[in-house]
Amino acid sequence: MTTSSQSFTRLDVCNRFLESVRHSVVLGLEVLSAEEHAVRVRVPWREDLVGNPETGVMHGGAIFAMMDHAGGMAVTCRTFPTFEITPTIDFRVDHLRGPAKGAAVVCEATCYRLTNHVAFVRITTWEEGTEDEPIATGLATYTRLKIETAGKVVGQ
Amino acid sequence: MKALKTLIEECRAGEADYQSLIDRVPYARFLGIQVVAQGDELTFVLPKHDNVVGNPTLPALHGGAVAGFMEQAAIIFILLQMGEPRVPKTIDFTIDYLRAGLFRDTYAECSVTRLGRRIANVHISAWQKNRQEPITIARAHFLLSDDAG
Numbered sequence: 001m002t003t004s005s006q007s008f009t010r011l012d013v014c015n016r017f018l019e020s021v022r023h024s025v026v027l028g029l030e031v032l033s034a035e036e037h038a039v040r041v042r043v044p045w046r047e048d049l050v051g052n053p054e055t056g057v058m059h060g061g062a063i064f065a066m067m068d069h070a071g072g073m074a075v076t077c078r079t080f081p082t083f084e085i086t087p088t089i090d091f092r093v094d095h096l097r098g099p100a101k102g103a104a105v106v107c108e109a110t111c112y113r114l115t116n117h118v119a120f121v122r123i124t125t126w127e128e129g130t131e132d133e134p135i136a137t138g139l140a141t142y143t144r145l146k147i148e149t150a151g152k153v154v155g156q
Numbered sequence: 157m158k159a160l161k162t163l164i165e166e167c168r169a170g171e172a173d174y175q176s177l178i179d180r181v182p183y184a185r186f187l188g189i190q191v192v193a194q195g196d197e198l199t200f201v202l203p204k205h206d207n208v209v210g211n212p213t214l215p216a217l218h219g220g221a222v223a224g225f226m227e228q229a230a231i232i233f234i235l236l237q238m239g240e241p242r243v244p245k246t247i248d249f250t251i252d253y254l255r256a257g258l259f260r261d262t263y264a265e266c267s268v269t270r271l272g273r274r275i276a277n278v279h280i281s282a283w284q285k286n287r288q289e290p291i292t293i294a295r296a297h298f299l300l301s302d303d304a305g
Contacts, residue, residue: 022209023218050182051228052243054160059183060246061224068220085211088219092250153213 056101
């Protein structure tokens with residue numbers, strides 16, 4: 001499938017996908033880039049996302065939610081230009097170190113294997129500006145629901 | 157504002173409301189988490205709310221919000237049931253999504269599978285209709301502080 005004939009890009013589709021997901025919008029997620037094999041998403045540090053009131057470190061749940069949605073977008077970028085609904089089957093996140101108070105967090109998700117029914121994704125997460133020192137890694141699988149009207153989610 | 161450690165001790169002594177501990181954690185307030193205590197048993201509640209919706213067409217809850225709810229439930233569980241004086245650090249968190257999380261209230265319960273000197277292994281189960289039909293199950297490892305009593 002060629003992409004040159006499309007009037008919209010992977011970044012367009014990922015942005016529309018993000019806009020359709022209320023929780024991701026409320027978290028303040030932002031798609032930084034979207035290529036066939038890599039999607040980058042950012043979550044800002046915010047007072048209301050703090051998990052430890054004594055240190056000001058962002059909650060693992062907010063980071064998880066970003067990584068989970070980025071993983072879904074990584075699948076979207078592989079199935080592009082077709083948009084599919086891809087619920088998460090399972091997800092493991094390892095927290096390698098805590099992000100600093102006040103630091104935005106960025107992740108990159110890659111769908112490294114796409115089968116007819118299942119997508120395999122890995123995600124690496126770091127504090128904005130320190131890409132060579134990951135704070136978290138994730139490994140996830142998503143299932144590809146065969147719903148013909150799925151494209152409506154992103155206005156297709 | 158009193159120290160977190162003091163608040164935890166007061167909660168454990170029955171002198172403070174459990175909800176006051178949850179309300180000290182900004183992210184828990186963000187999700188709107190509640191805790192219900194029946195004797196020693198704690199059930200956590202994620203009330204249905206627009207902000208935790210993922211798929212708008214179903215509508216279904218955001219898997220990330222459910223995961224965050226379960227991780228937070230485990231952390232509060234460790235603080236209240238084990239007397240851990242500080243918020244434990246999540247080492248890893250692994251979740252299986254078994255059923256769609258519908259747009260309704262979600263409940264979670266936790267159990268400690270293994271408590272070591274430094275590391276706790278916690279199992280978390282979340283359900284909506286009844287606890288025999290979990291929508292998600294998760295297990296997580298938490299790093300405890302050095303001065304846990």
